[in-house]
Amino acid sequence: MADAVLREDVGRTAVLTINRPDKLNALNEQVRVDMMEHLGAIETDDSIGVVVITGAGEKSFIAGADIGEFEGRSPFDQRDAMASPRVFDVMSNFPKPVIAMINGFCLGGGCELASSCDIRVASEKARFGQPEINLGLIPGGGGTQRLPRLIGLGQTMRLVLSGDMIGADEAARIGLVEMTFPPEELREKTLELADRIGSKSPLTLKVAKQAVRAAWTTSVDDGVNYERDLFCLCFSSEDKEEGVAAFLGKRKAQWKGR
Ligand code: COA
Numbered sequence: 001m002a003d004a005v006l007r008e009d010v011g012r013t014a015v016l017t018i019n020r021p022d023k024l025n026a027l028n029e030q031v032r033v034d035m036m037e038h039l040g041a042i043e044t045d046d047s048i049g050v051v052v053i054t055g056a057g058e059k060s061f062i063a064g065a066d067i068g069e070f071e072g073r074s075p076f077d078q079r080d081a082m083a084s085p086r087v088f089d090v091m092s093n094f095p096k097p098v099i100a101m102i103n104g105f106c107l108g109g110g111c112e113l114a115s116s117c118d119i120r121v122a123s124e125k126a127r128f129g130q131p132e133i134n135l136g137l138i139p140g141g142g143g144t145q146r147l148p149r150l151i152g153l154g155q156t157m158r159l160v161l162s163g164d165m166i167g168a169d170e171a172a173r174i175g176l177v178e179m180t181f182p183p184e185e186l187r188e189k190t191l192e193l194a195d196r197i198g199s200k201s202p203l204t205l206k207v208a209k210q211a212v213r214a215a216w217t218t219s220v221d222d223g224v225n226y227e228r229d230l231f232c233l234c235f236s237s238e239d240k241e242e243g244v245a246a247f248l249g250k251r252k253a254q255w256k257g258r
Helices: 029-043 077-083 087-092 109-116 129-137 143-151 155-164 170-175 183-198 202-214 220-234 238-248
Strands: 005-010 013-018 050-055 061-064 098-102 103-105 120-123 128-130 178-181
Touching: 005 029, 005 183, 013 029, 013 183, 029 087, 050 061, 050 109, 050 183, 061 098, 087 109, 098 109, 103 109, 109 143, 120 170, 120 183, 128 170, 129 155, 143 155, 143 202, 155 178, 170 178, 178 183, 202 220, 202 238
Parallel strands: 013 050, 050 098, 061 103, 098 120, 103 128, 120 178
Antiparallel strands: 005 013
16 A cells, blocks of 8 residues: 655655545545654754655645544544544644645645645645535634734635635735745745755754744734744754854854754
8 A cells, every 4th residue: 555645855845745635635544644654854954954744646736634544433433533632733832844835626634734834835726625514514624713913803704605616826915935936946946945944954944933833813002022032032042052153254154953
């Protein structure tokens, strides 16, 4: 049986490809287990600075949870299947930057997985939606909570209540994706972005993510205080000394991650 998730390292970027193209990369148990394994290994791998998540084939990023697994399931079975830690939460709290490279259908759990990433880069042909309503379900991977924080309550209501799909242009307009590219340029442009991010200090990237993520859960006043504390904490790092010295010395910084 083919690996459900493939890992390819390109420089300091690990590309994780969900590998069920025949099923439009629907998220089944094997994908979830493999993703967790890969993320666990990448978290402690100092050679990797950035993670890119994508789907195999040209048609789909992820077409949602594997609907076949829902048939005949009791609430208790489903609860077990959704036991923590969940891939959406692990990804959302991952210490290294995670970019969703959305190459096609980005539906249901796929849209929720993308919403858990730090940055979303999409093919101009990608399609987005939360179609669970058509199955008598609601989003179960954080879609009702993370999506409103990205695109607002009204746009989330529209997607979740209608189950409608939208194109990449509209997704970009409402803030569901940050960048779009023609399909043939998607990989190159995404890897360029990952490479630029991966060339920064891994320590500072981690702190920067932590500060921005705090905006999801804190008041502006608390968040600004937290940011100031993290900013001052950076003054204890060798990389801050190096970054400042490199700028003043008109040379390229050599990060140590300390
Ligand atoms: N779970 C399980 N299988 C899925 C799937 C999913 N979420 N999405 C697609 N597939 C499977 C199809 O059953 C089909 O398998 P088959 O060839 O063995 O019959 C294969 O992937 C190709 O999909 P198909 O529906 O034939 O492609 P399409 O181009 O006609 O339609 C979609 C594409 C995305 C519109 C359609 O597949 C779809 O609506 N998928 C479900 C999306 C969804 O509701 N996601 C939320 C789940 S909670």
